[in-house]
Amino acid sequence: MPAVEYVILVVVCATAALAIAAWRASRQKTDLSPLMAQLGAIEKALDRNERALREELARGRTESTEAASRLRTEVSTRIFELSSANESRFDSLRKSVEDRLRHLQEDNTAKLELMRQTVDEKLQGTLEQRLGESFKRVSDQLENVYRGLGEMQKLAGGVDDLKRVLANVKTRGNWGEMQLATLLEQMLAPEQYERNVATTGTTERVDFAVRLPGRDVSSSVLWLPIDAKFPQDDYQRLVEASERADRAAMEDAGKALESRLRLEAKRIHDKYLDPPQTTDFAILFLPTEGLFAEAIRRPGLADALQRDCKVAIAGPTTLCALLNSLQMGFRTLAIQKQSGEVWRVLGQVKKQFHMYADVLGSIKRKIHDAGTAVEKAELRTRVIEKTLRDVEALPAPSGAQLALDVAEAEAEAEATAEASTLF
Numbered sequence: 001m002p003a004v005e006y007v008i009l010v011v012v013c014a015t016a017a018l019a020i021a022a023w024r025a026s027r028q029k030t031d032l033s034p035l036m037a038q039l040g041a042i043e044k045a046l047d048r049n050e051r052a053l054r055e056e057l058a059r060g061r062t063e064s065t066e067a068a069s070r071l072r073t074e075v076s077t078r079i080f081e082l083s084s085a086n087e088s089r090f091d092s093l094r095k096s097v098e099d100r101l102r103h104l105q106e107d108n109t110a111k112l113e114l115m116r117q118t119v120d121e122k123l124q125g126t127l128e129q130r131l132g133e134s135f136k137r138v139s140d141q142l143e144n145v146y147r148g149l150g151e152m153q154k155l156a157g158g159v160d161d162l163k164r165v166l167a168n169v170k171t172r173g174n175w176g177e178m179q180l181a182t183l184l185e186q187m188l189a190p191e192q193y194e195r196n197v198a199t200t201g202t203t204e205r206v207d208f209a210v211r212l213p214g215r216d217v218s219s220s221v222l223w224l225p226i227d228a229k230f231p232q233d234d235y236q237r238l239v240e241a242s243e244r245a246d247r248a249a250m251e252d253a254g255k256a257l258e259s260r261l262r263l264e265a266k267r268i269h270d271k272y273l274d275p276p277q278t279t280d281f282a283i284l285f286l287p288t289e290g291l292f293a294e295a296i297r298r299p300g301l302a303d304a305l306q307r308d309c310k311v312a313i314a315g316p317t318t319l320c321a322l323l324n325s326l327q328m329g330f331r332t333l334a335i336q337k338q339s340g341e342v343w344r345v346l347g348q349v350k351k352q353f354h355m356y357a358d359v360l361g362s363i364k365r366k367i368h369d370a371g372t373a374v375e376k377a378e379l380r381t382r383v384i385e386k387t388l389r390d391v392e393a394l395p396a397p398s399g400a401q402l403a404l405d406v407a408e409a410e411a412e413a414e415a416t417a418e419a420s421t422l423f
Helices: 002-028 033-167 169-187 232-244 247-272 289-297 301-309 316-337 339-393 399-422
Strands: 193-197 206-212 222-228 282-285 311-314
Touching: 169 206, 169 222, 169 316, 206 247, 206 316, 222 247, 232 247, 232 289, 247 282, 247 289, 247 301, 247 311, 282 316, 289 301, 289 311, 289 316, 301 311, 311 316
Parallel strands: 222 282, 282 311
Antiparallel strands: 193 206, 206 222
16 A cells, blocks of 8 residues: 555656656747657556556555454454353353352251241240230220229119119218218318208208308407208209200200209208398309309309399319318418517517627627727737837837837827727
8 A cells, every 4th residue: 555655646746756857848939759658658657556556456455355364263263262161151151150049049048947946946945935925914904894894783773772862861961961071171270160050040951051250359250151052853854855856855954054054043041141241142062063064054043043133153173173272261361360470579679689789799899999909919029029129139229219110109009009999
């Protein structure tokens, strides 16, 4: 290929030279025959070079074809050898992998079998333990259920007995009074209330009355009447009608209960209220919270009883709150009664405190005088020590000079003492 390029370059240069020579000859109008001869020689040389070039190109193509054929043969041989080597390697690798996998599979199978046996043993033991515990728990619960059923049967029998007891009006009233008595015993002291009190001076006696202090010291005791009522029949009919969802029966039972409570409130007002021996209101105690809630739920019933009959409705919880408030009032009243004694004691303490202040002042003055005397003694001691040092350092002075020095030292000491006193 470099020889071909060289030949082409020579031909181009020769052609360019001939063209330039022809142009010059045409410009100078000279004889072109030598030039044409040279041009013919060049054309022959070019033909020879072209034939040589073609032969060279043919030989190059032949050589290239042979080299490509040899290269293709070598590559095919190399690829075949590599393929054979790779197949051998792949076969050995496949065999090695298969052997390893077979070994792993056998090892895993043995381990899985061992694990399965261990898990089976543990599961069997755990299952037996859990089943035993479950059966024991179930048996205990069944025993508790049987015991609870027995207690429920006893409780059902007790409920039946309670129903029979509450069916009697007198017994039901006694039960309400007992509950009221229990609340009063828990909330108040025994001297703060009484049972069966004639609050109006007649033979009518209220169940309980709370003893309140009078309006002043000279007045007598003020009673707060509390009477227990238990209209169980009307309330039971109302509950049964509510369970049946019988609206008409509910309205009739509710009206009957409201009428019963109004009647009882009027009786309490007429029998037990007599201001100023009693408070201007009384308390109607309902023993159950359900009965109290139903009474409060009736529209305007509580307000009407308070306004018309001066009677307040209270359930167990409400009565406890009211008694707690009364107890706080009792404590406040006791504090007020003892306030005079407290003021008297405070007056004595104040007088003794003034005396104590006077004693402290006297002690302070005496301490100050003693301090002043000590300071004077210290100053005189320093004066004497100074004089003695002067006596040791100097010749013996005259008596007049010594007296003068002592007087000056005493004057200086007194001035220092007065300055310290001022500060």
